[in-house]
Amino acid sequence: MPTSAPVTQQVGAQILRQIINTGYSESGASYRKGSLAAWRPIQSSPQSDIDVNLNTLRARSADAAMGLPLATSAINTSRTSVIGAGLRLSPKPKYKLLGITSKEAEEWGQIVKEEFDLWASSKFCDVLRKNNWYDMQDIAYQRYLIDGDSFAAFKYRVPVPGMPYSLRIQLFEASRICNPGVQSLLGAISPWSVVVKNPDNGNRIINGVEVDDDGAVVAYWICNKYPYDPTNTQLPKWVRVEAFGKLTGQPNILQISHDERPEQYRGVPYLAPVLEVLKQVGRYTEAELTAAIIKSFFSVFFKESYAGTGFPIEQALSQRDKVSLNPNDFELGSGTMNVLPPGYDVTSVDASRTLSTYEPFTNQLIKQIGAGLEQPYEVILKAFNSSYTASRAALLQAWAAYKIRRVWFSRDFNQPSYETWLGEAVAIRRIKAPGFFTNPLIRKAWCNAEWYGPVMGVLDPVKEVQASAARVQQGISTREKEAAEMTGTSWDENIERLAIEQERMQALGLPLEPVAKTKTDEKEPEEGGSVKE
Structure with missing residues (x-):
């Protein structure tokens, strides 16, 4: 409704007023208010907003990760919590759809798990023969955080003694995926060089990602050298790698990324929203450190x-x-x-100086950084000085984000790698999976799996175990899932080991350890206090 407008015209009994504001025109969209008059951003396409600025964002993100302790902590904490020593496979074939029993599915999963580990734990799964597949997860995830995306290509080499599989993986950093042409290696990307055309088929190539008329990804362009690399004197060449195999439809190259906008083809560095504050906090910290050093000298x-x-x-x-x-x-x-x-x-020199305002001021900035990265400042600083409730809430908030990123990473890297490996394992008859190559639905049922990794730290083990037992008792969770999420171990291996230990204790005449009884009426710890055993 128009408000507070002067009367301009009267037609019969109807008074027409001049409309001054509608909707947000006098609030968030106002250009008349002094506080907003100079705030005139323009949102454009993902290519203009993201791709044009990617080189700068990547360089600053990498520099922050290497030289600013807060940025290093944010990257390493996320990597440690999401990936850890590598996410582990837990095959879960859909036995009802496959027409087998649950016991047969479990036995099949155990065989596949061991067979997959034969390939994944060997350095021969890496084209460079530098890392095993679990270590490659760590590298790919870290570069995804720093650069915004990372890439992995599937290649095949002749099997070697002790390694019956020919599947190999090669990792690429984001900067090597770029448009063909030397302009991509000269520095900052101009708006006119973000999108070029493939002269052979007329497809658009958007920052190294070739798309068809529908905007679907059809290929990636990989350069043989890094941009701005003075140690590599070879002439730049680009290789076009089709995104999917023509005969199989399976991916030839993986892009580990998380899009924020439709029609976005390249990822944004994890630290991008907080780069300015991170740098300013780093400068302030360096200035205070320098002042403290000068203060310690008598000059x-x-x-x-x-x-x-x-x-x-x-x-x-x-x-x-x-x-x-x-x-x-x-x-x-x-x-x-x-x-x-x-x-x-x-x-x-006048050595009088106080740091009384440094800690509270920087803590407020770190809280903003943590909020932007979905990592509470207690987690980034590794300082749990608040109450039990506050510390646990901080951990829960952080782990909610870690679990989401683990799902993203598993979808982009782990699951496609496992499905590609399983296809070769079935093809060379090391794994039996009837109908794998004849029915896509059956193939998907055989490939179903879950991925487990690091677990959240426990502040009160007694309460955590009680909650875990209650979830299992109410059918909300399973023992296998609880074992994986609480301790990072396999429930099957746990019970098998327990059976061995109990049998050995009985053979030696040793009393079995009684099951510990937990008190359900234990009082909540007071604010700032600790839990009594």
Whole structure:
């Protein structure tokens, strides 16, 4: 409804008013308010908003991750919590759809798990023979956080002794996926070089990603060298790798990324929203550190009001006690006294300085950084100085984000890698999976799997175990899932080991350990207090 507008015209009994504002025009969209008059951003396409700025964002993100402790902590904490030593496979074939029993599905899963580990734990799964597949997860995830996306290509090599599989994986950093042409290697990307055309088929190539008329990804363009690499003198060449195999429809190359907008083809670095604040906090910290170092020194300055000759303070120390023989260096000895000539004066540095505002101010900035990265500042700083409730809430908030990123990463890297490996394992008859290549639905049923990794830290083990037992009892969760999420172990392996231990204790005549009983009426810990056993 128009508001507070002057009467401009009257037609019969109807009064027409001039419309001054509608909707957000006098609030968030106002250009008349002083607080908003100079705020005139324009949102454009993902290519204009993201791709044009990617080189700068990647460079600053990498520099922050290497040189700013807060950025390093944010990257490493996410990597440690999401990937850890590598996400582990738990095959879950859909036995009802496959027409087999649950026991047969479990036995099949155990065989596949061991067979997959034969390939994944070997360095021969890496084209470079540098890392096993679990370590490659760590590398791919870290580069995804720093650069916004990372890439992995499937290649095949002749099997070697001890490695019956030919599947190999090669990782690529995001900067090597770029448009063909030397302009991609010259520095900042201009708006006119983000999108080029493939002269062979007329497809658009958007920052190294080729798309068809529908906008579907059909290929990636990989350069043989890094941009701005002075150590590599070979001429740049680009290889076009089709995104999917023509015969199988399976991926030839994986892009580990998370899009934020429709029609976005390249990822944004994890630190991009907080880069400015991170850098400013780093500069402030460096300034305070430098000031503290200067404050710890006792420095004197000689002031001269006229150009004289000779300086009696040179005689403060004997030639034998001097450290420097430079006549322009002046040294002070313990308990020495000397006379300065007329016109000279000695001034010491004012060492009075307080850091009383440093910690509360930076903590507020770190809280904003943590909110932007979905990692509470307690987690980034590894400082749980609040109450039990607050510390647990911080961990829960962080782990909600970690679990989402684990699902994303598993979808982009782990599951496609497993499905490609399983296809070869079935093809060379090391794994039996009837109907795998004849029915896509059956193939999907055989490939179903879950991925487990690091678990959240436990502040109160007793309460966590009680909650876990209650979830299992109510059918909300399973013992296998709880074992994986609470301890990172396999429930099947746990119970098998327990059976072995109990049998051995009985054979030796040792009493079995009684099951520990937990108190359900244990009181909640007080704010700032600890839980009593």
